Amino acid sequence: MHLTIKLLANRHPSFIARTVFVKNNDVDDACRLVNRILGKEGILEQYRLTRYYEKPFQTRRRVNHEKCKAIYNEDMERKIQFVLRKNRHEPFPGCH
Amino acid sequence: MLNVIKNAVRVSALRCIHSTAPQATEKFDHKRIPADDEGVQGEKIVDLDSVLKLKQNIFPTLESDSLLFGGVPYKDLPICNIRVTHNNTVFTVTDSAGLVKLTRSCGMEGFKNTKKGTNIAAQTTAISIATRALDKGFKTVRVRVRGLGPGRLSAVKGLQMGGLDIVSITDNTYVSWNPPRPRKARRL
Numbered sequence: 001m002h003l004t005i006k007l008l009a010n011r012h013p014s015f016i017a018r019t020v021f022v023k024n025n026d027v028d029d030a031c032r033l034v035n036r037i038l039g040k041e042g043i044l045e046q047y048r049l050t051r052y053y054e055k056p057f058q059t060r061r062r063v064n065h066e067k068c069k070a071i072y073n074e075d076m077e078r079k080i081q082f083v084l085r086k087n088r089h090e091p092f093p094g095c096h
Numbered sequence: 097m098l099n100v101i102k103n104a105v106r107v108s109a110l111r112c113i114h115s116t117a118p119q120a121t122e123k124f125d126h127k128r129i130p131a132d133d134e135g136v137q138g139e140k141i142v143d144l145d146s147v148l149k150l151k152q153n154i155f156p157t158l159e160s161d162s163l164l165f166g167g168v169p170y171k172d173l174p175i176c177n178i179r180v181t182h183n184n185t186v187f188t189v190t191d192s193a194g195l196v197k198l199t200r201s202c203g204m205e206g207f208k209n210t211k212k213g214t215n216i217a218a219q220t221t222a223i224s225i226a227t228r229a230l231d232k233g234f235k236t237v238r239v240r241v242r243g244l245g246p247g248r249l250s251a252v253k254g255l256q257m258g259g260l261d262i263v264s265i266t267d268n269t270y271v272s273w274n275p276p277r278p279r280k281a282r283r284l
Contacts, residue, residue, distance in 0.1 A: 023153075031253075
């Protein structure tokens with residue numbers, strides 16, 4: 001009940017959202033977990049992007065760069081998987 | 097004699113063949129690519145699900161408000177707020193209602209100018225406020241961190257080194273997806 005009121009009053013209630021309990025006095029681990037979650041959710045990225053105004057041409061360039069990088073990474077990943085694949089029908093193709 | 101000449105010719109001919117690709121004459125322009133941000137520690141680790149599966153009871157639930165820590169329910173524990181910026185780190189210890197009991201910043205601790213924003217400054221300040229908090233009778237606290245900066249991790253670590261029991265870590269960084277226009281970009 002208390003939590004429901006809290007959630008209704010605030011969309012990001014403190015000590016409910018973005019909170020991690022410290023286990024076994026391992027503060028470092030808890031900190032890293034919080035940071036990891038924030039990073040994965042894109043909160044830190046948004047924070048950094050909104051520190052300074054990004055001109056539209058910069059936004060366009062950034063987005064294009066991200067697109068190129070994603071395509072490159074995807075293809076490179078596929079290539080690496082291809083080279084590292086196991087149980088090949090012909091173990092060393094082209095090396096007779 | 098003829099053989100020697102032949103060999104010499106062959107050797108010289110072999111020398112001309114390069115087994116490696118010629119090096120690029122033009123150096124790659126690294127300035128065109130935006131530099132990767134140094135990030136926060138632990139941010140870039142992708143494998144999250146396996147970690148979450150291993151650990152249980154690390155996130156607050158319906159019952160966590162009334163969980164007891166040293167005989168005090170979670171919602172009544174004092175709070176240690178940490179404001180981390182690039183240039184400074186500010187600590188405040190408040191009671192559960194939010195009334196400020198103690199304030200300490202890297203500047204108050206004797207660090208001046210750019211030294212205020214270092215992780216060492218944050219850690220020493222954290223240790224000093226921890227001892228003060230212990231004097232006032234705050235033993236178990238929950239930590240609320242706001243902002244990004246070099247002192248983010250070391251501040252929380254310093255609180256623990258100072259002798260405080262940290263129950264939970266909360267991030268309270270203000271992030272908006274439709275903010276007012278921010279200040280103009282720095283010219284580098």
